[in-house]
Amino acid sequence: MRLSLTVLLVTLALCCYEASAIVCPHLASDNAGFLWEPDEAYRKQIEMYQAPAEAVEAKLQVKRCVNDFSKEKRLLLTKALTKVLVKCGYEDLERLLPLNIL
Numbered sequence: 001m002r003l004s005l006t007v008l009l010v011t012l013a014l015c016c017y018e019a020s021a022i023v024c025p026h027l028a029s030d031n032a033g034f035l036w037e038p039d040e041a042y043r044k045q046i047e048m049y050q051a052p053a054e055a056v057e058a059k060l061q062v063k064r065c066v067n068d069f070s071k072e073k074r075l076l077l078t079k080a081l082t083k084v085l086v087k088c089g090y091e092d093l094e095r096l097l098p099l100n101i102l
Contacts, residue, residue: 007034007066007077028090031081034063035074 033042039060046056066074082093 025090025092028081028085032078034059035066035078035081039063039067 030046033045037045042063043056043060046059051059069077085093
């Protein structure tokens with residue numbers, strides 16, 4: 001429960017950037033992938049940031065914890081993420097999120 005709240009709060013804090021609250025497309029994609037992508041596909045997605053290997057492994061370790069969340073809890077987090085994205089003006093939700101949850 002605490003980890004899901006942390007993930008949600010970090011998402012809310014980082015989702016919008018600049019004073020205009022424009023959503024960073026990479027952050028939106030990263031958050032959706034964190035909840036739904038298989039580990040190896042997500043690893044490839046975050047390696048494009050050229051972060052140190054320790055940082056990538058740390059994020060994947062947290063992702064493995066999130067993978068243990070029930071589908072319902074991940075769905076709740078995704079719906080919260082979707083509301084934040086819509087409020088910040090993001091329009092390409094279908095590309096980010098699994099179709100069966102919209």
